[in-house]
Amino acid sequence: MSDSGEGSTKHMVPLRAGIFRLPDTPEGKPVLLGSRCPKCGAYYFPKRHICIGCGHDGLDEAELSARGKVWTYTIAGQTPPGSLVEAPYALAVVELPEKVAIRAVLTDVDLDAVRVGMDVEITLAKMKEDQDGNDVVSYKFRPV
Amino acid sequence: MGNDGTRVVVLGVGLHPFGRFPEKSMSDLGRTAALEAMKDAGVSYNDIQAGYCGRVVASTGVGLNIFEELGSTGIPVTNVELACASSSRAAEFAATAIKAGVHDMCMVVGVEKMPRGMLDLGQSGGGGMSFAGAMGLALLPGEYAMQARRHMALHGSKREHFAQVSVKAHKNGCLNPYAQYQVPLSLEEVMNSRMVADPITLYQCCPTSDGASAVVLCSEETARRYTTKPVYLTVSMGATPIYTPGEVQLSEGPTAWLAQRVYEKAGLGSEDVDVAQCHDAFTPGEVLTVEKLGFCKEGEGGVFVWEGNTEITGKKPMNTDGGLLSRGHPMGATGGAMITEIVRQLRGQAGPRQVANARVGMIHNAGVGGIQLSILTT
Numbered sequence: 001m002s003d004s005g006e007g008s009t010k011h012m013v014p015l016r017a018g019i020f021r022l023p024d025t026p027e028g029k030p031v032l033l034g035s036r037c038p039k040c041g042a043y044y045f046p047k048r049h050i051c052i053g054c055g056h057d058g059l060d061e062a063e064l065s066a067r068g069k070v071w072t073y074t075i076a077g078q079t080p081p082g083s084l085v086e087a088p089y090a091l092a093v094v095e096l097p098e099k100v101a102i103r104a105v106l107t108d109v110d111l112d113a114v115r116v117g118m119d120v121e122i123t124l125a126k127m128k129e130d131q132d133g134n135d136v137v138s139y140k141f142r143p144v
Numbered sequence: 145m146g147n148d149g150t151r152v153v154v155l156g157v158g159l160h161p162f163g164r165f166p167e168k169s170m171s172d173l174g175r176t177a178a179l180e181a182m183k184d185a186g187v188s189y190n191d192i193q194a195g196y197c198g199r200v201v202a203s204t205g206v207g208l209n210i211f212e213e214l215g216s217t218g219i220p221v222t223n224v225e226l227a228c229a230s231s232s233r234a235a236e237f238a239a240t241a242i243k244a245g246v247h248d249m250c251m252v253v254g255v256e257k258m259p260r261g262m263l264d265l266g267q268s269g270g271g272g273m274s275f276a277g278a279m280g281l282a283l284l285p286g287e288y289a290m291q292a293r294r295h296m297a298l299h300g301s302k303r304e305h306f307a308q309v310s311v312k313a314h315k316n317g318c319l320n321p322y323a324q325y326q327v328p329l330s331l332e333e334v335m336n337s338r339m340v341a342d343p344i345t346l347y348q349c350c351p352t353s354d355g356a357s358a359v360v361l362c363s364e365e366t367a368r369r370y371t372t373k374p375v376y377l378t379v380s381m382g383a384t385p386i387y388t389p390g391e392v393q394l395s396e397g398p399t400a401w402l403a404q405r406v407y408e409k410a411g412l413g414s415e416d417v418d419v420a421q422c423h424d425a426f427t428p429g430e431v432l433t434v435e436k437l438g439f440c441k442e443g444e445g446g447v448f449v450w451e452g453n454t455e456i457t458g459k460k461p462m463n464t465d466g467g468l469l470s471r472g473h474p475m476g477a478t479g480g481a482m483i484t485e486i487v488r489q490l491r492g493q494a495g496p497r498q499v500a501n502a503r504v505g506m507i508h509n510a511g512v513g514g515i516q517l518s519i520l521t522t
């Protein structure tokens with residue numbers, strides 16, 4: 001029990017594994033993990049097995065850009081069943097330079113100031129704590 | 145289903161009223177609609193050679209239970225699921241079997257009893273809370289709202305354009321004794337109701353509903369024994385989204401692309417459509433669909449609706465029975481209800497909702513991830 005001396009060490013736990021890479025520190029940015037077709041270069045998110053563009057089977061995991069633009073959005077006045085966000089909140093489709101669309105909640109944003117075309121970047125978001133007191137984290141986007 | 149082979153006639157249509165019927169079973173609803181449709185067609189259950197049931201949340205085998213209550217004649221019965229477009233797709237299957245000469249007369253029953261409240265899109269992950277649900281991303285009105293906000297940003301459509309869809313729907317619902325809501329709503333009431341997902345307020349969302357629909361289909365030759373004024377299901381076709389490299393898409397399917405194919409098969413154009421039903425689960429559904437069906441130019445759907453073109457007395461009357469918004473949306477039953485209204489319109493039996501001289505009707509029904517378009521003619 002050598003590491004039990006100084007109280008509990010809090011860890012970051014991803015809300016779901018395989019969708020994004022955790023940053024090394026709570027101040028860092030998560031990195032979205034999508035797919036890239038080795039044959040035609042098309043990107044996808046979430047990951048898939050077969051390229052819709054060229055039919056190639058066997059796509060590579062690819063890290064996606066941290067920045068994108070709001071393609072469209074809504075200000076939601078209520079939350080879907082089972083959600084860990086609070087209403088009202090900004091829900092957006094963010095277009096990344098790889099031409100993939102990411103559905104994400106916008107954070108650190110004035111809800112009246114959200115616009116189509118707005119520059120945004122990914123940020124780490126604490127969604128809840130698990131039974132052991134660890135931060136369960138995921139991603140949101142925020143204005144640049 | 146195209147326009148080759150025998151022509152398919154919609155011989156009978158029927159509904160169980162849409163609304164909330166906690167005291168009734170799924171079989172009660174389906175049986176009522178089926179009996180009404182067979183009576184309307186002038187046929188008995190012994191004439192039905194195959195059964196199809198559109199349903200979504202209803203349990204396994206629900207279609208077989210409903211048809212078994214009508215009789216035990218040995219006919220094949222199949223449950224069909226395409227979310228909110230289930231009974232539209234089931235009607236295509238029935239029509240295709242008739243065209244192929246496999247069956248001569250089929251009945252499609254659509255049925256649903258739905259829990260109250262917002263549909264849970266997040267359950268698909270299986271076993272507890274899904275990632276998208278937990279993240280706040282699985283918001284069904286949000287999908288329509290984001291299409292609307294994109295339309296507002298690109299084309300300058302306004303909140304009141306979307307709200308007007310619901311005002312018109314409820315005005316029509318007041319004229320439909322089968323509708324879940326038969327109360328008028330003013331533009332102010334619609335716009336001032338609780339915000340669900342901007343620009344969609346509560347009164348711009350369809351309700352969850354209980355209800356059933358039934359449609360009897362047969363070959364043109366058989367129909368001659370029963371009617372001198374047949375209404376044809378001329379074309380019914382479905383589609384799923386088409387991948388376009390580098391393009392963000394939110395829609396449930398390639399409606400504009402499919403509309404062109406459907407018009408071509410029917411030998412008609414958008415200008416020939418006299419009355420239409422579209423999937424107005426949320427108000428942007430109508431604004432976006434009038435463009436994709438070619439009733440107005442891209443980007444002009446909001447103004448087109450706002451100026452009254454989709455009213456019963458307008459250029460392209462739409463959702464004359466109140467649509468999903470006011471008639472109600474028991475998912476599995478909706479497609480059959482759309483067919484029912486178009487048939488009543490084309491027969492001249494729509495009473496106070498009647499569109500003058502309606503001869504060509506069009507139906508747009510969207511499921512989660514798929515669409516179905518149909519054209520009916522006299």
Ligand SMILES: [Zn+2]
Pocket residue numbers: 037038039040041042051052053054055056
């Ligand atoms: Zn490829």
